[in-house]
Amino acid sequence: xxxxxxxxxxxxxxxxxxxxxxxxxxxxxxxxxxxxxxxxxxxxxxxxxxxxxxxxxxxxxxxxxxxxxxxxxxxxxxxxxxxxxxxxxxxxxxxxxxxxxxxxxxxxxxxxxxxxxxxxxxxxxxxxxxxxxxxxxxxxxxxxxxxxxxxxxxxxxxxxxxxxxxxxxxxxxxxxxxxxxxxxxxxxxxxxxxxxxxxxxxxxxxxxxxxxxxxxxxxxxxxxxxxxxxxxxxxxxxxxxxxxxxxxxxxxxxxxxxxxxxxxxxxxxxxxxxxxxxxxxxxxxxxxxxxxxxxxxxxxxxxx
Amino acid sequence: xxxxxxxxxxxxxxxxxxxxxxxxxxxxxxxxxxxxxxxxxxxxxxxxxxxxxxxxxxxxxxxxxxxxxxxxxxxxxxxxxxxxxxxxxxxxxxxxxxxxxxxxxxxxxxxxxxxxxxxxxxxxxxxxxxxxxxxxxxxxxxxxxxxxxxxxxxxxxxxxxxxxxxxxxxxxxxxxxxxxxxxxxxxxxxxxxxxxxxxxxxxxxxxxxxxxxx
Amino acid sequence: xxxxxxxxxxxxxxxxxxxxxxxxxxxxxxxxxxxxxxxxxxxxxxxxxxxxxxxxxxxxxxxxxxxxxxxxxxxxxxxxxxxxxxxxxxxxxxxxxxxxxxxxxxxxxxxxxxxxxxxxxxxxxxxxxxxxxxxxxxxxxxxxxxxxxxxxxxxxxxxxxxxxxxxxxxxxxxxxxxxxxxxxxxxxxxxxxxxxxxxxxxxxxxxxxxxxxxxxxxxxxxxxxxxxxxxxxxxxxxxxxxxxxxxxxxxxxxxxxxxxxxxxxxxxxxxxxxxxxxxxxxxxxxxxxxxx
Numbered sequence: 111x112x113x114x115x116x117x118x119x120x121x122x123x124x125x126x127x128x129x130x131x132x133x134x135x136x137x138x139x140x141x142x143x144x145x146x147x148x149x150x151x152x153x154x155x156x157x158x159x160x161x162x163x164x165x166x167x168x169x170x171x172x173x174x175x176x177x178x179x180x181x182x183x184x185x186x187x188x189x190x191x192x193x194x195x196x197x198x199x200x201x202x203x204x205x206x207x208x209x210x211x212x213x214x215x216x217x218x219x220x221x222x223x224x225x226x227x228x229x230x231x232x233x234x235x236x237x238x239x240x241x242x243x244x245x246x247x248x249x250x251x252x253x254x255x256x257x258x259x260x261x262x263x264x265x266x267x268x269x270x271x272x273x274x275x276x277x278x279x280x281x282x283x284x285x286x287x288x289x290x291x292x293x294x295x296x297x298x299x300x301x302x303x304x305x306x307x308x309x310x311x312x313x314x315x316x317x318x319x320x321x322x323x324x325x326x327x328x329x330x331x332x333x334x335x336x337x338x339x340x341x342x343x344x345x346x347x348x349x350x351x352x353x354x355x356x357x358x359x360x361x362x363x364x365x366x367x368x369x370x371x372x373x374x375x376x377x378x379x380x381x382x383x384x385x386x387x388x389x390x391x392x393x394x395x396x397x398x399x400x401x402x403x404x405x406x407x408x409x410x411x412x413x414x
Numbered sequence: 415x416x417x418x419x420x421x422x423x424x425x426x427x428x429x430x431x432x433x434x435x436x437x438x439x440x441x442x443x444x445x446x447x448x449x450x451x452x453x454x455x456x457x458x459x460x461x462x463x464x465x466x467x468x469x470x471x472x473x474x475x476x477x478x479x480x481x482x483x484x485x486x487x488x489x490x491x492x493x494x495x496x497x498x499x500x501x502x503x504x505x506x507x508x509x510x511x512x513x514x515x516x517x518x519x520x521x522x523x524x525x526x527x528x529x530x531x532x533x534x535x536x537x538x539x540x541x542x543x544x545x546x547x548x549x550x551x552x553x554x555x556x557x558x559x560x561x562x563x564x565x566x567x568x569x570x571x572x573x574x575x576x577x578x579x580x581x582x583x584x585x586x587x588x589x590x591x592x593x594x595x596x597x598x599x600x601x602x603x604x605x606x607x608x609x610x611x612x613x614x615x616x617x618x619x620x621x622x623x624x625x626x627x628x
Numbered sequence: 629x630x631x632x633x634x635x636x637x638x639x640x641x642x643x644x645x646x647x648x649x650x651x652x653x654x655x656x657x658x659x660x661x662x663x664x665x666x667x668x669x670x671x672x673x674x675x676x677x678x679x680x681x682x683x684x685x686x687x688x689x690x691x692x693x694x695x696x697x698x699x700x701x702x703x704x705x706x707x708x709x710x711x712x713x714x715x716x717x718x719x720x721x722x723x724x725x726x727x728x729x730x731x732x733x734x735x736x737x738x739x740x741x742x743x744x745x746x747x748x749x750x751x752x753x754x755x756x757x758x759x760x761x762x763x764x765x766x767x768x769x770x771x772x773x774x775x776x777x778x779x780x781x782x783x784x785x786x787x788x789x790x791x792x793x794x795x796x797x798x799x800x801x802x803x804x805x806x807x808x809x810x811x812x813x814x815x816x817x818x819x820x821x822x823x824x825x826x827x828x829x830x831x832x833x834x835x836x837x838x839x840x841x842x843x844x845x846x847x848x849x850x851x852x853x854x855x856x857x858x859x860x861x862x863x864x865x866x867x868x869x870x871x872x873x874x875x876x877x878x879x880x881x882x883x884x885x886x887x888x889x890x891x892x893x894x895x896x897x898x899x900x901x902x903x904x905x906x907x908x909x910x911x912x913x914x915x916x917x918x919x920x
Contacts, residue, residue: 133684133685133686133689134684134685134686135685135686135687136685136686136687137685137687138681138682138684138685138688138855138856139855140855141855180849181852181853183854188849189687190682190687190688190691190846190849190850190853191682191685191686191687191688191691192687193687193691221839222839223839226752226753226838226839228589229752229753229756232756233756233757233758235758248591248592251592252592308497308577309577310576310577314852314853314854314858315486315852317854318486318489318852318858318860319489321858322489322490322492323492338854341854341855342854455635457643457647458647458650458651458654459647459651460651460654460655460658461650461651461654464654464658470876471872474826474830474871474872474875474876474879475830475868475871475872475875476829476830476831476832476833476844476871476875477830477833478833478834478836478837478844479833479844479864479867479871482836482844482847482848482864483864486851486860487860487861487864490672490674490858490860490861491668491672492672521635529635529636530637533637539635539636542635543635547635568741568743568744569743570743571743571745571746572745572834572837574745575745575837582743582745582749585749585753589753595753595754596754598754599746599749599750599753599754602746603742603746603750606741606742606743606746607742610741611741
């Protein structure tokens with residue numbers, strides 16, 4: 111046993127040396143438009159929220175741990191090389207952190223797959239979650255929702271050479287891809303049962319399958335689809351009118367109402383002072399789609 | 415308890431998915447394993463090398479990596495197939511390496527003298543193989559092939575995580591519907607036990623009928 | 629190896645000629661197959677600069693190394709805990725007390741019959757545990773149970789006379805175990821133990837499915853990035869040799885130990901078969917060499 115470990119260590123070290131010996135700094139260039147400068151958010155001074163267990167835990171730690179997506183361009187995307195996250199959801203998470211008294215830069219992001227969002231909030235892996243998380247009553251039983259901070263709607267992404275699909279009614283017999291356990295997946299399954307459904311754990315694999323003719327359409331919220339279409343505009347397009355309303359909320363631990371209401375206040379303030387619009391312009395807005403009006407915040411009563 | 419009764423169709427679908435995966439991949443694995451085993455005992459060097467390489471590489475490949483490569487890699491070659499077929503391909507190829515080794519060691523259990531005796535009686539190669547070597551090899555090969563196929567049934571769970579309809583994947587649907595997660599898993603476990611016990615029972619029967627007392 | 633087989637006679641000059649012809653033919657076919665795959669790779673543009681460019685960057689290399697480190701970390705922890713659990717369960721199965729024996733047997737049989745992935749998901753989803761402990765727990769339960777069987781059969785395969793002689797000398801059971809059976813069994817079991825560790829190493833890749841940031845996860849992050857033209861094939865070409873290489877190294881080590889042990893006179897009394905991948909079958913071990 112000792113000998114294998116030694117061989118293995120030697121191997122790892124030599125690989126590391128090899129890697130260190132040759133390698134360009136920085137990260138590989140990315141496609142699509144980039145913002146000149148991301149907005150700055152003013153940090154609330156002397157902010158206290160001692161009634162929130164999550165906030166107190168974050169205070170002790172010195173920063174928030176926020177769950178996010180890692181594969182949604184212009185919404186929540188992780189740069190493989192640098193490990194930094196970027197996008198609209200990320201900006202929302204940062205401005206929330208600022209409003210709760212922590213510098214936006216201090217936020218630690220953590221990738222959480224769609225199917226594990228509730229679990230990770232329940233077991234305290236993350237403090238809050240910002241990642242195209244649709245508010246609905248089923249989920250409200252498991253987690254709390256601040257917001258909504260954005261109103262998306264389900265739409266369809268197809269290849270530019272596709273001329274038969276204009277909306278969900280054209281999906282009969284077509285292969286449609288979506289993320290397992292997501293709201294769009296359930297809707298196609300329930301309302302457009304003639305479509306042949308394919309599910310993956312991440313949308314980028316869906317988009318990959320779309321580009322390689324494995325599926326005919328990718329369906330999910332228009333915000334996500336716009337992000338992808340902006341990456342490869344000559345190969346992908348978003349078609350049809352949104353056929354659902356998906357209010358995006360910030361997921362918080364179910365029992366932590368203090369944090370939820372504090373986030374509601376923070377969102378309202380950021381929408382009022384223009385930070386919300388700036389964040390949109392620096393991310394999703396780069397696609398050319400103008401900023402919508404943010405939806406009204408829903409301060410639902412605890413226990414509902 | 416009502417996790418099962420309320421969602422019987424979901425469970426049934428997943429169960430059937432696992433059974434289908436297991437059956438088709440087993441057939442593929444047995445056929446490929448047989449071919450590779452005959453490659454590995456062939457008198458021609460390059461064929462033997464091919465068989466050995468196939469077995470060595472596949473035995474040392476993590477199945478998750480193989481799934482990743484087959485399900486997400488092959489489409490990049492323009493090979494468009496349903497995901498279930500890809501899953502069967504990955505599972506079958508992976509298991510074929512283990513089947514091959516079981517068959518080969520089975521053939522090796524037949525003493526050299528048996529073949530020599532057969533040939534000295536004037537039997538042709540086909541007769542030696544079909545009447546003397548294979549029947550004996552077959553008997554000693556039943557238990558290891560059985561346990562390899564049980565391993566295959568268990569490995570099919572990985573396909574569920576790659577969105578092929580099967581038993582383990584049902585947990586996602588049910589947890590989204592808000593059912594008790596522990597009970598969900600209890601019934602998934604029962605499903606797998608039924609499948610593995612069925613395979614083991616089948617091979618016990620085969621063993622009793624054909625196996626040699628050792 | 630052909631000489632020792634029941635299938636063929638030692639080939640004569642004409643047969644050897646024929647085999648040579650077959651050899652040339654099959655080499656051509658195999659090379660053709662490889663060439664065709666290579667052609668496909670080029671044809672579908674898998675060797676374009678954009679697809680390989682990410683690997684030039686330090687950030688990407690570090691990401692991969694971090695992933696590899698996490699894989700090895702999970703393997704080390706799971707391996708050590710599996711050995712401990714295996715020892716514990718084996719001791720339980722060899723116990724003189726019936727309830728203990730019974731409990732250990734049930735545990736071993738249950739964990740061997742469950743898919744590892746189901747256990748990992750159960751711990752991760754139902755018990756709400758972080759990815760790394762969930763992965764380690766699943767791997768430990770499964771591999772520990774298999775190792776328990778290896779240990780038990782190892783102890784059981786020490787020649788009966790050894791145990792009887794030790795008891796006849798008036799040694800207690802624990803003494804017989806510690807001084808006579810275990811030392812002899814361990815050397816003979818080593819290859820089987822290492823083979824099982826290969827299984828554990830391979831199964832660490834299941835962590836990918838519960839978002840543990842291991843090697844395959846790092847690869848997927850690169851492969852599914854639209855900025856790099858979705859370099860799935862390049863990533864597979866980079867990752868698989870490393871994975872397969874690690875496992876082969878460990879497998880080879882198992883083989884080397886086994887060959888060395890076979891020559892050692894100290895282990896003549898013991899003969900342990902490799903752990904079978906599956907279970908529940910009486911005599912589910914691969915057949916060992918037949919008696920004459």
